[in-house]
Amino acid sequence: MPILCTKLIQAIPPVSRAIGGEVSLVDELTSVEHLLASDPLETLVVVGPDVDLDEALAFTAAQRLARPALGVVLLRDAFEVKVLALAIRAGVREVVPVSDLDLIAEACTRSLELSKATPAGLNLPIQQGVEGKVAVVFATKGGCGKTTTATNLAVALHAGGASRVCLVDLDLAFGDVAISLQLTPARTLVDALAMDGGLDETGVSGLLTRYRPGLDCVLAPVEPGDSEQIPASLITDLILVLRRMFDYVVVDTPPQFNEHVLAVLDEADHHVLLTTPDVPTLKNLRLTLDMLDMLSYPRDRRSIVLNREDPRVGLTVADVESVARTNVTARIPASLAVPASINRGVPITIESPDHAVSVAIKEIATRTIVGAKHEPPASKRGFLGLRRRSG
Numbered sequence: 001m002p003i004l005c006t007k008l009i010q011a012i013p014p015v016s017r018a019i020g021g022e023v024s025l026v027d028e029l030t031s032v033e034h035l036l037a038s039d040p041l042e043t044l045v046v047v048g049p050d051v052d053l054d055e056a057l058a059f060t061a062a063q064r065l066a067r068p069a070l071g072v073v074l075l076r077d078a079f080e081v082k083v084l085a086l087a088i089r090a091g092v093r094e095v096v097p098v099s100d101l102d103l104i105a106e107a108c109t110r111s112l113e114l115s116k117a118t119p120a121g122l123n124l125p126i127q128q129g130v131e132g133k134v135a136v137v138f139a140t141k142g143g144c145g146k147t148t149t150a151t152n153l154a155v156a157l158h159a160g161g162a163s164r165v166c167l168v169d170l171d172l173a174f175g176d177v178a179i180s181l182q183l184t185p186a187r188t189l190v191d192a193l194a195m196d197g198g199l200d201e202t203g204v205s206g207l208l209t210r211y212r213p214g215l216d217c218v219l220a221p222v223e224p225g226d227s228e229q230i231p232a233s234l235i236t237d238l239i240l241v242l243r244r245m246f247d248y249v250v251v252d253t254p255p256q257f258n259e260h261v262l263a264v265l266d267e268a269d270h271h272v273l274l275t276t277p278d279v280p281t282l283k284n285l286r287l288t289l290d291m292l293d294m295l296s297y298p299r300d301r302r303s304i305v306l307n308r309e310d311p312r313v314g315l316t317v318a319d320v321e322s323v324a325r326t327n328v329t330a331r332i333p334a335s336l337a338v339p340a341s342i343n344r345g346v347p348i349t350i351e352s353p354d355h356a357v358s359v360a361i362k363e364i365a366t367r368t369i370v371g372a373k374h375e376p377p378a379s380k381r382g383f384l385g386l387r388r389r390s391g
């Protein structure tokens, strides 16, 4: 929500209305900085006429480098050419008299439009040397609930903005993340193909679609056939860059092993393996586990999650554990509230945070992903390691 910085009580209601919708109100620039730090994707700050000009300009100049997508609109009591020149030099988007509410509204709209055209991720300060954790949600049987689990895990890890999370749709041919979250796939992974010189933070920022402040998505291509153009090496590069930009990266997958999935299984700190309580899916779980063992992925980096658990279907947790030859890490109950939430385009963890399904998913997020160990790739290579050994 846009930030208004002023101590002028009488100016607050009309200016807030001119900005449009709700605003976060603060009375000094240090508080603006704190708010910006907690919301890396905020794109508008309106600075009141009572704020010292030099301080306002210094703040703007610093933000211009740190968060290029942030717009600062400066309000003054009267229009002065000298102030305008200094403001432009500092990077202020517009200087507007505080008395002209129409002009304030127009300036804010223009600034927000400009910010929208600036890739969302350009507002994400890079955490030098800090690497986020990567979790992949996988099953070789279609319809197990991978997309449902991945989207809700991303929401749970985001925790209302406490962490920065990126959800990657690696179901390149039939990705459902955009439709599940009601996002328009204006930018997708296929746009990465144009980045000849390799992926970096700026390039990856241009691929992101924002769901909530601090929760971004890399969406799957829309056109049939686009997925085949994407090399596995691009997925590896993408994950390496996203790790530097986000606290958590959650990857949704297609229901089969392919080179893209193997690339992400290699990079991930944790594998969330889904199953449902039916015989064909359990058979696939067994084959999946055998394959992962064969590829030397460490067993301590995987969780087995029983989704759509329902006592009426006849298969128990014990049955699942005997097929998996290991413990089930977590169980998500079957509930009609899940398809209902998907049909409304709102993840159940947002819509009904206290629902048993939401509670189960939040617990998976905390127990398995937040606590996952991130180790240098060399010690966890599975597929690529095997390929190196065999090649």
Ligand SMILES: Nc1ncnc2c1ncn2[C@@H]1O[C@H](COP(=O)(O)OP(=O)(O)OP(=O)(O)O)[C@@H](O)[C@H]1O
Binding pocket: 141, 142, 143, 144, 145, 146, 147, 148, 149, 171, 176, 253, 254, 255, 307, 308, 309, 332, 333, 334, 335, 336, 338, 339, 340, 342, 357
């Ligand atoms: N815990 C649950 N209770 C009830 N229904 C569920 C549950 N989890 C998932 N579903 C439903 O199962 C269906 C498949 O879920 P989802 O699309 O998440 O699976 P998927 O593994 O991503 O499928 P695909 O392999 O096609 O990508 C959806 O209709 C969803 O609403």
Ligand SMILES: [Mg+2]
Binding pocket: 146, 147, 148, 171, 176, 252, 253
């Ligand atoms: Mg899916």
